[in-house]
Amino acid sequence: GENVEQHPSTLSVQEGDSAVIKCTYSDSASNYFPWYKQELGKRPQLIIDIRSNVGEKKDQRIAVTLNKTAKHFSLHITETQPEDSAVYFCAASPRSGGSYIPTFGRGTSLIVHP
C-alpha cells in the first residue's frame, strides 16, 4: 500500500517568514495530493490540492508543488501569520478498489510566533 512520510513534525517560524512542509510517497500510481489544516480542537479542513498532471498550484499565500519523478510534494506558506498556526496533514491517493483512498502523513505542527 501507499506510505506517506511528512517532515518536519514540528516547525516554528516568526511571523512574516515562509514555511515549507515536505511529503514523500511510495506508490507511483498516486495522482491526487490534498493538504489539510487542523486548528486546535477543530476538524481538519482542505486548504489546497493538486493533481498529478499539474506541477504547481497557488492560492493566495499558499502553494503546493509536486515532483512525480521524485515522488515528493510540498506545501509552501508565505508571509506567515499567527492564524496559520495549526497541524497540517498531507495525503496521497492511489486507487483502492473503486476509489482513490488517501493515505495521510503524520502531520506537521506549525507554530507562528508574533
Added chain:
Amino acid sequence: DVKVTQSSRYLVKRTGEKVFLECVQDMDHENMFWYRQDPGLGLRLIYFSYDVKMKEKGDIPEGYSVSREKKERFSLILESASTNQTSMYLCASSPGDYYGYTFGSGTRLTVV
C-alpha cells in the same frame, strides 16, 4: 456548505460495551469514511464506504464494524470497547475521486 455531523462530541464508555458512533452528511456524497486520530500517528483509516450497503476495510479495521443503510448515514460500531480504542474518531465524506474530504467535528471516545 457541506455539513458532516457526528452525533456526540465526547463519549465515555466502559470496557466491553458496544458503542455506536453516528455520522450524517447532508450533501448527497457517495463516499464516507471513518478515521481515528491519535497523537503522532496522524489519521488512520478504519472503514470506508462508496455506496449504500457497501463497505471496505481500511488500514485498522480490527475491533470495528460499520453500517451504511442510507446514503447520508455511516455508523461506526465498536463491538466490545477496549481501552486501546480510546481515541478521537473523525467521520468524513467526499463526492468522489479527486475531491477532498469534508470532516465532521470528531467524537472523543474514552473507554474506561
